[in-house]
Amino acid sequence: MVDFRFRALAVAAAAVLVGTIGSLACSSDPEGSPEGGEGPDPETLFRGLQQDLVTSCGGANGSCHVRGTQAPRWLADPDPYQSAKSYRGILPFTRDSSDSILLTQVDHVGPSLRRFPGLYDRVASWIQAELPKPPLPATPKFSVQDGFNVVELGTLGSGLAGARLTFLATQANNVLSMSAVRIQAPNTANLTVKSPFFVIHPRSGKVNADPTANGWPNQEMTVDAGTTRDLFNGKMIILRWDAAGQLKLVFGELSSTPGQGANQGCTALDDFKNKALPAMSTQVDVTGDDEDGGVPNGTVIGKGSCLGCHAKEPPAGEGPSTAVSAMDLRGYDSDLAKACGQARARINFEDKSKSAILLNPQGTGNPNHPMKALAPTDPVIQGINAWVQAEQR
Secondary structure, eight states, rough: OBBBOOOHHHHHHHHHOOOOOOSSSSSSOTTTTTOOOOOOOOHHHHHHHHHHHHHHHHGGGGTTTOOOSOOOOOOOOOHHHHHHHHHHTOOOOTSSSGGGHHHHHOOOSSGGGGGGGGHHHHHHHHHHHHSSSSSOOOOOOOOOOSSSEEEEEEGGGGTTTTOOEEEEEEEEETTTEEEEEEEEETTTEEEEEEOOOEEESSSOOOOBTTTTTSBBTTEEEOOOOTTTTEEESSEEEHHHTTTEEEEEEEOSSSEEEEOOOOOOSSSSSHIIIIIIIITTSSOHHHHHHHTTTTTTOOOOOEEEEEEHHHHHOOOOOOOOOHHHHHHOOOOTTTOOHHHHHHHHHTTTTTTTOOOHHHGGGTSSOOOTTOBEEEEEEEEHHHHHHHHHHHHOO
């Protein structure tokens, strides 16, 4: 049984519920923040950096984050330690230091903490020491595409293979509207979820990890093995959304118990083998982005195929690629049913024309999908679509 408990963040959580997230004088990307088990007393760590933090973030005569005349007050007298602990978002609900607004703020009126590397590391160590262990179960960060989205949940614990989140998304005017938000349980386990919420990681700026604004606090549901249910009301609207940003889904608790659902395997395995796989092995134009040698986004950088990306084994000692993590077709030639099941999860049975497995290669799904868009009449699309249309619930 997988069982992660969502316990309150003691003194910090009580104050966190009544705070407001504002502009802080501190930093951008906390990758590499110290993570650890038992360590020094958190208050001792804070007292050791308190004056440096006040000097860097307090502003002239304390006008910024000490007295709060020009910025939110989170280093307030008489005790900056209690002030910082109680300010909403500094100690994130996720228990993951990389979600702290103190570590993810960028340069604004004042400098980010990244301008002071030594201080940044000390602040990160303090925040980590304050947080209960372990972090709450959470998906990796993922991009959102217009239309059908699939987020795998199987890595969040043993016995969860096959669990996933699906939703339909539209993005306009800095608003993300999500509908048909659904949880699918593994075929061999009943899934119980409590208090899930989305964490917003913008392209640049502090994280928003507010369970009351972007989640379903204090709610619980169980999804029977092999079935799919709306995640509570099945809807979520996220304001001030950056389409180039990312989300992750965090659970207050995620647990499973043994169960047995109906067979969810592919119903058109022959079509997958004889129509979809040949299409997926066809060479297409692969595109790059700004990180590929500085070429402009969408520039063709070579040839490849769907299987060349989604079935590629990683180098020794490395984890799966982004493509494989999104849709794992490895072993398609030895375990056809498993690969077909992975692809089937990208079918939108409400409207098959809006299936991610069709939209992405046509350039109308994930904007970061690294291949030149194909026309609906292209043989690659036609081959995949023939199998999609043959699949039945």
